[in-house]
Amino acid sequence: MPFAIRVEGLSLKKGYKLLISDLNFEVGPGECVALTGANGVGKTTLLRALAGFAPPHAGSIRIGDDNSDDSIVASNSHYLGHAESLSPSRRVDQELSFQCEYLGGTAGSLAEAVGKLRLNSLLDLEVRMLSAGQKRRLSLARLLMVERPVWLLDEPMSPLDTEHRALLAGMMQAHLSDGGLIVCAVHDPLPFETRELRLTRAEVGEVVYG
Numbered sequence: 001m002p003f004a005i006r007v008e009g010l011s012l013k014k015g016y017k018l019l020i021s022d023l024n025f026e027v028g029p030g031e032c033v034a035l036t037g038a039n040g041v042g043k044t045t046l047l048r049a050l051a052g053f054a055p056p057h058a059g060s061i062r063i064g065d066d067n068s069d070d071s072i073v074a075s076n077s078h079y080l081g082h083a084e085s086l087s088p089s090r091r092v093d094q095e096l097s098f099q100c101e102y103l104g105g106t107a108g109s110l111a112e113a114v115g116k117l118r119l120n121s122l123l124d125l126e127v128r129m130l131s132a133g134q135k136r137r138l139s140l141a142r143l144l145m146v147e148r149p150v151w152l153l154d155e156p157m158s159p160l161d162t163e164h165r166a167l168l169a170g171m172m173q174a175h176l177s178d179g180g181l182i183v184c185a186v187h188d189p190l191p192f193e194t195r196e197l198r199l200t201r202a203e204v205g206e207v208v209y210g
């Protein structure tokens with residue numbers, strides 16, 4: 001089944017605040033949408049809603065095809081937020097094993113992720129000892145350990161150095177070539193072709209899709 005995201009008439013609230021109003025867009029297989037807009041405009045809120053963490057105030061989010069139910073979102077998407085979902089007191093190898101087992105990966109896919117993300121030299125360290133960029137690389141491993149068509153990424157490049165930004169860009173392009181789709185919040189343009197979905201303040205009454 002070719003995966004797609006279809007958002008119709010979507011409004012999202014955070015507390016009392018209407019952040020996103022009547023938003024419409026689609027993302028198809030092999031497409032990357034770069035989510036842009038000022039700090040606090042609602043990029044994280046939208047990604048979290050796409051991941052199924054918060055219900056819409058109005059409108060709908062469909063992931064999969066028209067017959068898909070909500071459970072399909074969780075099992076077919078990877079959400080990578082600002083906060084790394086890592087346990088600080090585990091060693092890196094323990095954290096990777098935990099995530100691999102939890103997500104349903106294999107020893108082979110784990111080893112491949114370790115190699116691709118150059119985590120070998122970090123395996124014996126406790127997660128708490130890692131730098132911000134190293135933690136991000138550890139978090140990215142889950143994208144490679146278990147194949148899921150939908151990647152929802154919140155500023156994934158921000159803590160990475162130049163070399164690892166290029167590595168992640170390559171991972172994202174490979175995912176798109178395999179027919180996956182990506183929605184990615186960014187402040188700087190990605191180094192490959194994307195469509196831009198620029199959020200502007202809902203109170204101005206305008207959501208720009210271009």
Ligand SMILES: Nc1ncnc2c1ncn2[C@@H]1O[C@H](COP(=O)(O)OP(=O)(O)OP(=O)(O)O)[C@@H](O)[C@H]1O
Nearest residue numbers: 014015016017019038039040041042043044045046
């Ligand atoms: N309980 C609340 N009530 C009202 N507004 C809230 C509440 N919690 C958060 N907000 C507001 O909701 C918005 C959350 O925005 P979000 O984190 O989605 O923005 P973003 O576009 O990802 O920003 P950034 O580029 O800084 O990461 C912010 O403007 C914040 O001030």
